[in-house]
Amino acid sequence: MSSAEIALFDIEIDVNGQRMTARVEPRWLLADVLRDQLGLLGTHVACGYGTCGACTVHLNGEPVRACLLFAIQTDGQRVTTVEGLGDAAHLHPLQRAFQQEHGLQCGFCTPGFLMTAEHFLRTTPHPTRAAIRQALVGNLCRCTGYQFIVNAVARAATELAASAADAPLAEPQDGVGSGERGGPTPGPSPSADEEG
Amino acid sequence: MAEHLPEGATDQQANHTKYIGERRPRVEDVPLLIGAGAYASDLCFPGMATLALVRSPHPHARITRINTAPALAVPGVIAAFAAQDLPEILKPLPGSPRTPEAHFVTPTPLAAEVVRFVGEPVAVVVAENAYAAEDGAAAVVVEYAQLPAVVGVDQDPATTPVLHAGWPSNVAETIHITAGDGAAALARAPVVVTETLTLGRVSAQPMEPRAVVAVYDAATAQLTVYLATQSVNLAHNGLAQMLGMPKERIRVIVPNIGGAFGVKTRMYGEETLAAYLAMRLGRPMRWVGDRREEFTATNQARAQVHHARMGLDTAGHILAFVDDFQQDAGAYNITASGPALNAAITAHGPYRIPHLAMTGTIILTNTTPTGPYRGAGRPEGAYVVERMLDRAAATLGIDRVELRRRNLIGPDEMPFDTGMKREKNPIIFDTGDYPAGLAQVVQAIGYAGFGERQAAARARGVYLGIGVAQCLEMSGIGQGDSARVRIDPQGAVWVWTAVAQMGQGHPTAYAQIAAERLGVAIERVQVIEGDSQAQVAGSGSFASRSTVAAGNAIAAAATQVRQRLFAAAADHLGVQPEELVWQGAAIVVRANPARHVAYQEIVAAAGADGMEAMADSQGTPTFGYQGQGVIVAVDPDLLTVQIEDYVICHDGGIIVNPLLADGQTIGAAVQGLGNALSEEMSYTATGHPRTTSLHTYILPGSTDTPDYRLYEQHFPARTNPEGFRGLAEGGTIPSLPVLAQAVEDALAPFGVRLNALPLTPQRLHEALLRATPPSAPEGGDA
Numbered sequence: 001m002s003s004a005e006i007a008l009f010d011i012e013i014d015v016n017g018q019r020m021t022a023r024v025e026p027r028w029l030l031a032d033v034l035r036d037q038l039g040l041l042g043t044h045v046a047c048g049y050g051t052c053g054a055c056t057v058h059l060n061g062e063p064v065r066a067c068l069l070f071a072i073q074t075d076g077q078r079v080t081t082v083e084g085l086g087d088a089a090h091l092h093p094l095q096r097a098f099q100q101e102h103g104l105q106c107g108f109c110t111p112g113f114l115m116t117a118e119h120f121l122r123t124t125p126h127p128t129r130a131a132i133r134q135a136l137v138g139n140l141c142r143c144t145g146y147q148f149i150v151n152a153v154a155r156a157a158t159e160l161a162a163s164a165a166d167a168p169l170a171e172p173q174d175g176v177g178s179g180e181r182g183g184p185t186p187g188p189s190p191s192a193d194e195e196g
Numbered sequence: 197m198a199e200h201l202p203e204g205a206t207d208q209q210a211n212h213t214k215y216i217g218e219r220r221p222r223v224e225d226v227p228l229l230i231g232a233g234a235y236a237s238d239l240c241f242p243g244m245a246t247l248a249l250v251r252s253p254h255p256h257a258r259i260t261r262i263n264t265a266p267a268l269a270v271p272g273v274i275a276a277f278a279a280q281d282l283p284e285i286l287k288p289l290p291g292s293p294r295t296p297e298a299h300f301v302t303p304t305p306l307a308a309e310v311v312r313f314v315g316e317p318v319a320v321v322v323a324e325n326a327y328a329a330e331d332g333a334a335a336v337v338v339e340y341a342q343l344p345a346v347v348g349v350d351q352d353p354a355t356t357p358v359l360h361a362g363w364p365s366n367v368a369e370t371i372h373i374t375a376g377d378g379a380a381a382l383a384r385a386p387v388v389v390t391e392t393l394t395l396g397r398v399s400a401q402p403m404e405p406r407a408v409v410a411v412y413d414a415a416t417a418q419l420t421v422y423l424a425t426q427s428v429n430l431a432h433n434g435l436a437q438m439l440g441m442p443k444e445r446i447r448v449i450v451p452n453i454g455g456a457f458g459v460k461t462r463m464y465g466e467e468t469l470a471a472y473l474a475m476r477l478g479r480p481m482r483w484v485g486d487r488r489e490e491f492t493a494t495n496q497a498r499a500q501v502h503h504a505r506m507g508l509d510t511a512g513h514i515l516a517f518v519d520d521f522q523q524d525a526g527a528y529n530i531t532a533s534g535p536a537l538n539a540a541i542t543a544h545g546p547y548r549i550p551h552l553a554m555t556g557t558i559i560l561t562n563t564t565p566t567g568p569y570r571g572a573g574r575p576e577g578a579y580v581v582e583r584m585l586d587r588a589a590a591t592l593g594i595d596r597v598e599l600r601r602r603n604l605i606g607p608d609e610m611p612f613d614t615g616m617k618r619e620k621n622p623i624i625f626d627t628g629d630y631p632a633g634l635a636q637v638v639q640a641i642g643y644a645g646f647g648e649r650q651a652a653a654r655a656r657g658v659y660l661g662i663g664v665a666q667c668l669e670m671s672g673i674g675q676g677d678s679a680r681v682r683i684d685p686q687g688a689v690w691v692w693t694a695v696a697q698m699g700q701g702h703p704t705a706y707a708q709i710a711a712e713r714l715g716v717a718i719e720r721v722q723v724i725e726g727d728s729q730a731q732v733a734g735s736g737s738f739a740s741r742s743t744v745a746a747g748n749a750i751a752a753a754a755t756q757v758r759q760r761l762f763a764a765a766a767d768h769l770g771v772q773p774e775e776l777v778w779q780g781a782a783i784v785v786r787a788n789p790a791r792h793v794a795y796q797e798i799v800a801a802a803g804a805d806g807m808e809a810m811a812d813s814q815g816t817p818t819f820g821y822q823g824q825g826v827i828v829a830v831d832p833d834l835l836t837v838q839i840e841d842y843v844i845c846h847d848g849g850i851i852v853n854p855l856l857a858d859g860q861t862i863g864a865a866v867q868g869l870g871n872a873l874s875e876e877m878s879y880t881a882t883g884h885p886r887t888t889s890l891h892t893y894i895l896p897g898s899t900d901t902p903d904y905r906l907y908e909q910h911f912p913a914r915t916n917p918e919g920f921r922g923l924a925e926g927g928t929i930p931s932l933p934v935l936a937q938a939v940e941d942a943l944a945p946f947g948v949r950l951n952a953l954p955l956t957p958q959r960l961h962e963a964l965l966r967a968t969p970p971s972a973p974e975g976g977d978a
């Protein structure tokens with residue numbers, strides 16, 4: 001069967017600091033384009049209608065559900081996925097804390113929790129435990145029962161606050177895709193405005 | 197010490213061979229944390245096509261016509277098939293009845309003539325991507341003649357339609373678990389408490405929906421199926437049976453699993469469809485379920501109604517426990533007798549019950565099939581005995597905890613033969629100190645001083661309630677798993693098992709077992725699971741059995757390798773094996789460490805393949821205590837339940853990794869909390885599911901759940917060599933009764949009786965409408 005009758009559009013997205021292009025149907029969801037066109041498989045689709053938070057990514061530094069956005073809506077925008085948070089050699093403090101505190105079991109929901117928590121700690125550097133639970137209310141986990149996820153976010157908050165105190169110039173601007181890379185955990189692809 | 201080590205023996209950790217019991221973060225986390233987890237839905241092969249299923253919208257109907265042709269007109273659709281187009285695989289999915297007398301039926305991959313639940317697949321569409329596949333599925337025309345639907349287990353045989361041809365009724369089988377003579381003892385008992393207790397139907401809802409990818413290599417005639425399954429061997433055998441292919445032409449590989457909890461144990465039709473169509477169409481084939489399919493087309497659980505009677509003497513000693521219960525099996529009795537047996541056995545609890553008679557009837561209905569899920573009958577059994585004790589306490593005017601204390605089996609009575617048998621095997625509680633466990637829970641939750649606190653809160657209009665409940669977690673059933681351990685000339689250690697890791701932490705915990713029993717550094721150990729090519733026997737990961745079964749097998753195989761290694765090293769050094777010890781990566785003579793040899797050298801001398809051993813697990817089921825205490829606050833207007841405090845005391849036996857054990861316990865407890873308070877698969881009277889999304893089926897979230905306070909007992913299991921107990925379901929089991937008890941206690945001023953779970957605000961509202969406040973003349977204990 002030919003698919004010639006479906007109109008395709010070229011889009012260009014800044015994904016994790018890299019310019020990426022894709023040819024998409026207007027109805028294709030951002031989550032599907034990230035996964036199937038751009039090969040970024042860390043963004044998981046668990047519910048498909050915005051309830052579970054597994055597909056949370058950042059759009060221009062703000063958390064969004066990649067299953068509730070059409071990819072075409074992000075044309076010309078900046079998207080950060082879990083792959084932009086850190087890599088095996090340079091784990092983000094949140095990623096390290098999730099491992100140390102056993103904040104993940106099956107791991108399927110974990111990328112969404114990390115992206116939600118990263119934004120939360122950027123905007124709330126000294127959270128209470130109750131505030132952490134409140135911040136995570138839009139992400140569902142079926143394995144951990146949340147307690148160790150809360151532990152992990154609390155640990156990361158302490159580490160990030162300590163390193164921010166050590167390096168006041170590394171003030172994060174608007175997300176892991178840019179300013180925060182100047183912090184204690186260098187990311188894989190530093191950008192021009194790195195020093196913030 | 198280092199100067200004695202041979203050159204190249206650089207394993208920094210090698211002296212540290214005490215790994216079992218170490219609280220150790222997981223080695224497998226990094227890929228999962230950076231988005232490189234490789235779940236089934238992440239796999240991509242050149243030319244891969246995607247499947248979508250057309251599913252029945254009716255609970256019971258005859259298919260009168262299917263026209264798949266319109267799907268072929270949809271751009272991107274490659275092919276579409278109904279059942280009659282796929283005669284080669286139109287056979288029942290694998291399974292066998294528990295007894296010859298049982299009626300037993302499994303579904304075919306696609307329904308051919310009759311659909312029996314909403315969500316049953318009737319056609320499959322193959323397309324270039326998921327969008328086209330779903331468009332194609334929507335274009336398939338299916339015409340149905342609706343049949344009367346059977347909903348609920350209370351069925352009048354005279355008027356209820358029978359789902360399956362040749363069955364006299366919808367009863368698949370009746371199971372019995374007995375000790376002594378329950379009926380006679382009940383008739384003699386001076387006090388008899390009678391209740392009907394209901395457990396709503398629930399759905400496991402792992403975050404990753406079911407998924408499968410099949411790849412066929414026509415040149416070698418080899419089929420590879422990547423399947424998120426809890427049992428690689430069941431899947432391997434099952435696919436061979438369904439496809440009519442020899443097993444050596446099929447390889448099943450289990451990728452990372454995004455949660456399973458029991459519902460990814462048995463086979464589903466989509467797996468056969470993907471495998472068959474990959475061969476027929478010559479393209480890699482992917483099916484990834486969506487959340488709605490996880491609600492309608494994945495096995496559900498619980499769904500039991502218990503008619504229980506407990507006989508006691510006036511001092512509160514249990515004399516008899518008799519329970520007739522029904523298990524709603526859904527439309528096919530795939531696995532329902534397992535949960536029924538578990539419920540009947542677990543209903544014994546940690547108590548002295550001289551006479552017990554449990555009868556479970558497994559009944560089919562026009563709903564999604566039920567099967568094992570977190571606890572698989574154990575939470576149901578604990579719910580029944582614990583709630584009966586609550587009722588007995590009220591009837592006798594004895595404190596709830598005191599009544600339990602009077603009936604607990606003591607440590608001096610261990611091992612305790614219950615008199616029950618499961619398939620001829622006696623049920624024996626192996627070891628533990630249940631009274632100490634209960635005392636820990638009671639002390640930690642502050643039971644003694646709670647009355648005053650409760651009264652003071654009520655004076656302020658705050659309704660607090662307390663609950664204390666307990667269970668024995670039966671684990672390690674279905675022994676006979678093997679493990680293979682190999683050490684190679686480079687010093688790497690390889691461990692193969694037939695169980696499946698879906699988040700429990702096997703790659704870490706099993707490396708701990710192998711490293712300690714072998715004596716090598718844990719960094720050298722690789723745990724490999726989920727590959728049928730490994731040819732390791734075993735039935736998979738379910739029923740909290742993995743560490744009891746595979747863990748013991750790993751320990752035994754690693755011990756054999758160590759013995760062989762030391763025997764060879766002893767030959768090399770001219771001493772007896774008993775004279776040798778590990779020192780770093782060297783094996784040294786204890787009395788003269790200057791005499792040593794690098795273990796790699798010994799392994800290399802054994803041949804290019806190194807040293808390898810395969811061992812089987814040995815053992816019988818073990819029973820670990822778990823007690824829970826909870827304080828809740830119930831909002832009298834909104835009827836929401838807030839957890840104020842929650843303590844758990846459990847006996848995990850020998851714990852391999854306390855960090856992972858705690859994670860399992862808390863995670864299981866939260867699933868129980870959801871089962872108790874918010875989760876219910878609801879069906880209309882016509883058999884249509886009401887709760888097919890996360891908007892209507894409410895999973896616990898981060899603000900619904902407490903910080904659990906954990907306490908531990910460590911009585912090594914006596915029924916397996918390593919003393920391991922399963923512990924991944926214990927958290928769920930008593931959480932259902934403990935929360936029911938606490939909420940009922942909170943609402944005691946209104947006189948509510950809560951016999952049905954879950955305790956949703958609506959159900960609490962209805963209970964309040966029915967309630968008779970205890971201030972009324974006929975009211976009793978307050």
